[in-house]
Amino acid sequence: MIHPKAAKAAAVGLAAALLLTACGRDGNGAAKESSTPVASGPATGTITLWAQGSEGEALPELLKEFEAENPGVTVNVTAIPWNAALSKYQTAIAGGTVPDVAQMGTTWMGDFSPAFEPTPSEIDSSTFFPGSAKSTEVEGTSYGVPWYVETRVVYYRTDLAEKAGIDKAPETWDDFKNLAKALQEKAGAQYGVQMPPGGADSYQATLPFQWSNGAKLLNDDGTKWTLDTPEAAEALKFYSGFFSEGIASKTVATGATAETQFVDGSAPMMISGPWHVGLLNKAGGEGFAEKYKVVPMPKAKTATSFVGGSNLVVFKKSKNRDAAWKLVQWLSKPEVQLKWYKATGDLPSQESAWKDPSLAEDSKLAVFGEQLKTTNNPPSVETWTQVAAAADSELEQVVKGGKTPEEALKSLQQTAESLGTGK
Structure with missing residues (x-):
């Protein structure tokens, strides 16, 4: 979100x-x-x-x-x-x-x-x-x-997780995906997790997974883009798998829709910021705060967030x-x-x-x-916002257009190299 x-x-x-x-x-x-x-x-x-x-x-x-x-x-x-x-x-x-x-x-x-x-x-x-x-x-x-x-951290409905037979917070990538599947298959959720499938700022949602897997957007001296590494491809494959397996919706849930889906249980897990604590408590009403938890990002090599x-x-x-x-x-x-x-x-x-x-x-x-x-955080270089816009488009093509993560990252790397870093 x-x-x-x-x-x-x-x-x-x-x-x-x-x-x-x-x-x-x-x-x-x-x-x-x-x-x-x-x-x-x-x-x-x-x-x-x-x-x-x-x-x-x-x-x-x-x-x-x-x-x-x-x-x-x-x-x-x-x-x-x-x-x-x-x-x-x-x-x-x-x-x-x-x-x-x-x-x-x-x-x-x-x-x-x-x-x-x-x-x-x-x-x-x-x-x-x-x-x-x-x-x-x-x-x-x-x-x-x-x-x-x-x-950004993970929000999830603990009451529905317990209904699905899971009483432990997700700590790893596997835990995170297994919880999403269980919420969908055993707790009646239409989708196990809410994740941006493309569009403005969507690529930003993949970055915690990339960073946690050891990927870097630039080389150490900030002069060259490094967007198509194996670490980045593995993270993007993990992220896009939620859509290809039907665990996450390919339609963006924004604003009140995201809160509604979390509260009514149709999509009871998401990654979001601190503003959603108050929004969810208000949308869910008295006692709803006891029905969900927030926990750190799931770990690969690290558990790094945005x-x-x-x-x-x-x-x-x-x-x-x-x-x-x-x-x-x-x-x-x-x-x-x-x-x-x-x-x-x-x-x-x-x-x-x-x-x-x-x-x-x-x-x-x-x-x-x-x-x-x-x-x-994303690199503070002149061209980042242009690279990010291209990355949003590439993510959408992976989720909705059939591109593989490797193909999308190769295309993104070429675009980024043509833009440079401003150095």
């Missing part, structure tokens, strides 16, 4: 990759950039901050505390609808009218990073979940900090650079991230924040915290 925010971010990222001109790189890539220290003392002056969707609407209330701690500063927040973000950022970068601080989806970093300041050394990246910290890096340089995170969310960046053309970084540092504090989580539901990127009882003692959310320790 793809969260609405993630889907919109990916769409913006694709358009940015195709249209962005003001921030282009040369064909040889860029050298690692050095950072500049942040001046000491409280923040002063005016800070402009742009944020998307509900985050932009909720931030002003939280930032009253930052302004109280720094009496000489004013933070002006502009809330931008997701569907207007592309033109807003592109126009601002081209015209030199950028804000001081901005929220950036993790899939945007490779497209816009030439406009961002490198992260100052005062910010310790080791305090964040490794996968989220990696999402700020482009060509060896970190640009910004992880603000909030999300990852990490997403949003980062905070400071623009090189910021008019109040030091104050901007002080605001980013403040928003990165574990105690501030906990307040933000309680206000919005956005999960903290700081590992230490997960020791708080509000997260540690919630049996479902704690699973996300554990999974965040083993995550990966």
